[in-house]
Amino acid sequence: xxxxxxxxxxLSGTTSRTLRHYDDIGLLPPSSIGSNGYRYYDxxxxxxxxxxxxxxxxGLGLPAIAEVLAGQTDDARALxxxxxWLEQERERVERQIASVTTTIRKLEGGEQxxxxxxxxxxxxxxxxxxxxxxxxxxxxxxxxxxxxGLGVDGQxxxxxxxxxxxxxxxxxxxxxxxxxxAEVQAxxxxxxxxxxxxxxxxxxxxxxxxxxxxxxVADPRFxxxxxxxxxxQYVRDAMGVYAASELA
Amino acid sequence: xxxxxxxxxxLSGTTSRTLRHYDDIGLLPPSSIGSNGYRYYDxxxxxxxxxxxxxxxxGLGLPAIAEVLAGQTDDARALxxxxxWLEQERERVERQIASVTTTIRKLEGGEQxxxxxxxxxxxxxxxxxxxxxxxxxxxxxxxxxxxxGLGVDGQxxxxxxxxxxxxxxxxxxxxxxxxxxAEVQAxxxxxxxxxxxxxxxxxxxxxxxxxxxxxxVADPRFxxxxxxxxxxQYVRDAMGVYAASELA
DNA sequence: CTTGACCTTGACGCAACGTCAACCTCTACC
DNA sequence: GGTAGAGGTTGACGTTGCGTCAAGGTCAAG
Numbered sequence: 001x002x003x004x005x006x007x008x009x010x011l012s013g014t015t016s017r018t019l020r021h022y023d024d025i026g027l028l029p030p031s032s033i034g035s036n037g038y039r040y041y042d043x044x045x046x047x048x049x050x051x052x053x054x055x056x057x058x059g060l061g062l063p064a065i066a067e068v069l070a071g072q073t074d075d076a077r078a079l080x081x082x083x084x085w086l087e088q089e090r091e092r093v094e095r096q097i098a099s100v101t102t103t104i105r106k107l108e109g110g111e112q113x114x115x116x117x118x119x120x121x122x123x124x125x126x127x128x129x130x131x132x133x134x135x136x137x138x139x140x141x142x143x144x145x146x147x148x149g150l151g152v153d154g155q156x157x158x159x160x161x162x163x164x165x166x167x168x169x170x171x172x173x174x175x176x177x178x179x180x181x182a183e184v185q186a187x188x189x190x191x192x193x194x195x196x197x198x199x200x201x202x203x204x205x206x207x208x209x210x211x212x213x214x215x216x217v218a219d220p221r222f223x224x225x226x227x228x229x230x231x232x233q234y235v236r237d238a239m240g241v242y243a244a245s246e247l248a
Numbered sequence: 249x250x251x252x253x254x255x256x257x258x259l260s261g262t263t264s265r266t267l268r269h270y271d272d273i274g275l276l277p278p279s280s281i282g283s284n285g286y287r288y289y290d291x292x293x294x295x296x297x298x299x300x301x302x303x304x305x306x307g308l309g310l311p312a313i314a315e316v317l318a319g320q321t322d323d324a325r326a327l328x329x330x331x332x333w334l335e336q337e338r339e340r341v342e343r344q345i346a347s348v349t350t351t352i353r354k355l356e357g358g359e360q361x362x363x364x365x366x367x368x369x370x371x372x373x374x375x376x377x378x379x380x381x382x383x384x385x386x387x388x389x390x391x392x393x394x395x396x397g398l399g400v401d402g403q404x405x406x407x408x409x410x411x412x413x414x415x416x417x418x419x420x421x422x423x424x425x426x427x428x429x430a431e432v433q434a435x436x437x438x439x440x441x442x443x444x445x446x447x448x449x450x451x452x453x454x455x456x457x458x459x460x461x462x463x464x465v466a467d468p469r470f471x472x473x474x475x476x477x478x479x480x481q482y483v484r485d486a487m488g489v490y491a492a493s494e495l496a
Numbered sequence: 497c498t499t500g501a502c503c504t505t506g507a508c509g510c511a512a513c514g515t516c517a518a519c520c521t522c523t524a525c526c
Numbered sequence: 527g528g529t530a531g532a533g534g535t536t537g538a539c540g541t542t543g544c545g546t547c548a549a550g551g552t553c554a555a556g
Contacts, residue, residue: 004533004534005533005534006532006533006534015513015514016533016534017513017514017515018512018513018514020513020535020536021512021513025512034534036520036521036522036534036535037520037521037534037535037536038521038522038533038534038535039534039535057347058344058347058348058351059344059348061511061512062511062512063511075355076352076355076356079348079351079352079355080352082348083345083348083349083352086341086344086345086348087345089341090338090341090342090345093334093337093338093341094338096306096307096334097331097334097335097338099305099306100306100307100327100330100331100334101331103306103327104324104327104328104331107323107324107327108324252502252503253502253503254501254502254503263544263545264502264503265544265545265546266543266544266545268504268505268544269543269544273543282503284503284504284551284552284553285503285504285505285551285552286502286503286504286552287503287504309542309543310542310543
């Protein structure tokens, strides 16, 4: 019993293109080929195709299917490996769903302000991981509470102050003003207060403040916020001067 | 302030290749191009890149990102649409996980027998949807209970009988034996009993049996099981003869 | 002038086919 | 025997987002 490529396609519920593809990659060669080039398939080929399609429905890739059919890999073992991949996929999708959901909530809740804040790459909550790693898990929680407690107006003010400070520092850096200049140190003082606002009752120590400065340099997101890597280094230097003189 | 492509790549945490790609597709053209062809980016470009990367992390495609950045689409609206897609993805992945898990369980539990049964494309449980649609939701449940109740030996016997019947019918069809021949009708009688076994206390009526025959023809999976579309038609005809003479 | 580091423009590769395009082949009917 | 029409063949491009060579200019430093 022989069937043409269309017959097999209809019988198995796929397309002739797919069968040609499987032939091309050597996954399912036809059982015979006519002198006119026509592909013909017999029952063995059809059985093989059934297995292919079944494994494909489970989500396996064609190379993995080929291995299983070649007997190089056990069916169960291949499926277990595939299951791990699927579970990772699920986690990834769920994380994305969580991110997108919170982002939408912020966009709708905080109107446009939050949107700009976030999309300018300076979302307060983006730094959750860093904050938790560096200053403990509940530091982020209290910081977030504080942030929400500010209200829209308070948040806007907070960000305006940030812009004023970072803008002033950028200008000072561009002008070549030394880091220990009084004007720069005044900006750093404002910066210290600005940072302290989010830290609850305990303002940052000299050490913590210096650590923050190092982070500005090391982390490109922060560095960019202060006008590029060299500018961030400049800011850190100024912070070092301030910490030595005022926080020692 | 201008940066080279590498600077921007480091600042934003991507690669120069990505930036060139974004230039190629018009998503992020450099703010200026030197006479030597070098790409230079300014702060506006960097801000734009920040938004691009942020949306990309949320899983949006580059065309969708381009729309958002062009102001053609609202941020929130794009994200909501994306969220729908993500939820579909989650469902798809979870369905696959369920399928793969049950398949693994069957492979390990039923040893090799179930594997062959399933991989031959004749898994009893595959037809859940059809059964529910045609004969009600609890028909499948009782059928499944029956199937499990058979035990491994019973299942093997059931399948052996199926092979014998379908093989006999295929031979009769190939030999050109008329559908109302006594020999063929004897096979059909066995088939009727074979089918009835899974239907619980009430054996199929003439009407239901004829409907099953129609399904053999219409559904390529069944058609294949009986040896191709023409053979399935032959089987249906023989079933019609049987229904008319024995079930009327 | 040479050496690196950095830049450029192609172009292939990946996963699994869908979708033309251009061109045979077989069957059926007149 | 001619002509549809259905079905077959082999390319080859498109899809998504870049990674990864390849071959060759540019620039700053020694």
